[in-house]
Amino acid sequence: MSERERLRDWAFQLDSEWGLRHVGKCIICGEMSLDSPSEDEAREWCLNHARATGDDHFELFGIQYGSALFREPLSVNGTSPT
Template sequence: MSARKSPQEWTLLFNPNWHQLHVGKCQICGEFCVDTPTPEEAREWCLKHARDTGDDHFELTAFDYCRAVFTDRPSGTNQGKEPRNVS
């Protein structure tokens, strides 16, 4: 058996102080907006960049940061138990 733990023993924790990030990136020159809190603002950045430069190919992405943590739950017991808080 592998030294890795099975997927049931792990969970993802999202830090409540971090927010989802939205990024608009120009596929022509590589310029991008930084730390845009809403998809609308990322889209608006792309349109402004297109007006300012004439570039017309963009990528829109959104992402979250999280950590995978071991839940300390023995297999088959403590179903639904919250994972321990790991900093």
């Protein structure tokens, strides 16, 4: 099976239960906040971390969780495609 055929058999499904999550990360020490549904909470974590450590460079990003699901190939007249 070619790489292209292998990729076609999989689908990525976002986890709608989690939605978009936000994370703050300190670029100086690498510490990260817990993921949160609130961008404001992630930003507030960055500010609290700056107050506590003096670190002043951060990355704020959103993430989505999902799963890779195997899709059965469509059959033609009851036979598997080749």
